[in-house]
Amino acid sequence: MLKQTLLPNEVVICDDGSTDGTIDLLYQYKATAPFEVHIFRNPVQLGFNKNFEQVLGRCTRDLVFICDQDDYWMPEKLEVMAAFMAENPDAQIAFNNAFVADDELNNLHELFWLRVRFDEEAQQQWKNGEAMEVLLDGPRMMGCATVIRHGFIPKLIPIPTDIPKYIYDGCISLVGAAYDAIRFVDKPLQLYRTHNSQQIGVRAAPVPPRTRLRDRFTRPRAEKLEPLVFKRMQMEKIRQFLAGRVPENSPAMQQLTRKLAHYTMRSTLSTNRLQRIYPVLRDLQRGLYHRYADAATDWYSPYLAAIGDLLE
Known part of the structure; x- marks a missing residue:
């Protein structure tokens, strides 16, 4: 975040009951950051869906970038996505592509969208006004690649916890698609780290098994x-x-x-x-x-x- 060519106005953090020294690190970060840092600690653990719902509701600036990951953002990410939103006032949500990396952040030179089968055919279907049909086949947007207009957040919450295979970012994308207000930016603006211990994350989308006659x-x-x-x-x-x-x-x-x-x-x-x-x-x-x-x-x-x- 500190290396972005366009610095954020604020960083809002909701700690959901961490026990590993995270809070101390956050306050060290707050003391030196050249922007506002707001830290909230949940009195009881909410789980990631409801924690994201809470933190979205605490953000105050015009554009909200979800930063829920241990990945790496390219320095130009905020600037590129903010410019895209300025040029596309009809977009309430946008998301970018990413390079897949290993647990040491070594670039595997694999595009994230191909891993979730958001290929040229699916992208064209999306552009043709059928984003909902694309998303009904499975989530394509990951939270850490997403920007949301602040005024659209009330339409996104509360976030459900009972839709199989759709966590908070998948649910957000469904609402954006329902309003035809979600766009994508075909630029890899971050490294998406993959490792076995991540709490939430995206694995390669499996091809359904073929059933022989x-x-x-x-x-x-x-x-x-x-x-x-x-x-x-x-x-x-x-x-x-x-x-x-x-x-x-x-x-x-x-x-x-x-x-x-x-x-x-x-x-x-x-x-x-x-x-x-x-x-x-x-x-x-x-x-x-x-x-x-x-x-x-x-x-x-x-x-x-x-x-x-x-x-x-």
């Missing part, structure tokens, strides 16, 4: 339904989180509703195979099996999924 006739039906039920319940939680925060008829909410309806159909198909024909062929004809197929799968995977829904 013959396996579809032998595996238990409950095994087939498990990921579909999980995805449906996850999106139901997301919908509950966004309800009342964003207009129900917004394009992003329509994207969520459409995908939720598809997974609800797939996870609740009748045990009578004849009764499955119409809903499966309807969504196949509408292109929904193709739209929601994993980008890393083969061209015929949507058809295999439809066949599985008809027969399994």
Whole structure:
């Protein structure tokens, strides 16, 4: 932070019950920093989601940069991102790319966005107004790469703790997408440290395992339904989180509703195979099996999924 070409106006810290000497270091930092440093200690441990919620509420300046990590920010990070927000007044949230590093901060020359499969195709889909659909496949934005306009924070909190695989930054990105107010900056402005002891962090996004056609006739039906039920319940939680925060008829909410309806159909198909024909062929004809197929799968995977829904 001290090496930034654009220094912050304030640094706000909420300590969530550390016991390793962190507080002493923070007060040493406060004594010499050329900007305001506000330190708060939680009387009881809140956990990282609620701690981030609290610290966001204590920030007072126009732009809030989340700094929750043991990574390294390039000296120009604050200046570049602040300039981007000034040039894009419609953006309420923005996030930058990063280089992945090892635990000694050695640059592995791997872009973070590729690790979370935020590739050119996903970026173009985002630019086309479908950020919500991209994020429903999994979080793409990490908190330590994020800047938020202060006036947008009331729309972000309270932050839920019960959406599977979405922690605070994933939830923040969903709200930004719901308002079509989240943008990305394709510049690696930090080194993202990876190590085994980090409390929260992002690992390489796994490609879903391929299900062979013959396996579809032998595996238990409950095994087939498990990921579909999980995805449906996850999106139901997301919908509950966004309800009342964003207009129900917004394009992003329509994207969520459409995908939720598809997974609800797939996870609740009748045990009578004849009764499955119409809903499966309807969504196949509408292109929904193709739209929601994993980008890393083969061209015929949507058809295999439809066949599985008809027969399994």
